[in-house]
Amino acid sequence: MAYPTDLTHLQYMLIKSSLSGYVPKLRHYPLFRIINAILYVVKTGCQWYMLPKDFLPYRIVYHHWRSLCERHIITTMLHELVKGKRAA
Numbered sequence: 001m002a003y004p005t006d007l008t009h010l011q012y013m014l015i016k017s018s019l020s021g022y023v024p025k026l027r028h029y030p031l032f033r034i035i036n037a038i039l040y041v042v043k044t045g046c047q048w049y050m051l052p053k054d055f056l057p058y059r060i061v062y063h064h065w066r067s068l069c070e071r072h073i074i075t076t077m078l079h080e081l082v083k084g085k086r087a088a
Contacts, residue, residue: 037061
């Protein structure tokens with residue numbers, strides 16, 4: 001199921017460089033799906049455990065969120081998306 005918060009492939013290409021240094025120890029899921037789940041929580045403000053079931057398990061998404069935040073990648077990624085939107 002697609003959500004309005006899902007990235008387009010063009011948007012994903014915009015942020016891919018900011019994610020290039022992110023190599024988590026345990027990544028069994030595509031980064032594209034992880035980022036889409038994170039963006040859903042960021043945009044909707046829902047609690048992690050209320051993430052819809054068609055996303056990845058919330059504990060996995062939250063783990064990656066914490067890891068990306070600690071490395072300041074989330075901030076960079078969101079800035080890249082805003083810049084891309086303004087340029088379009």
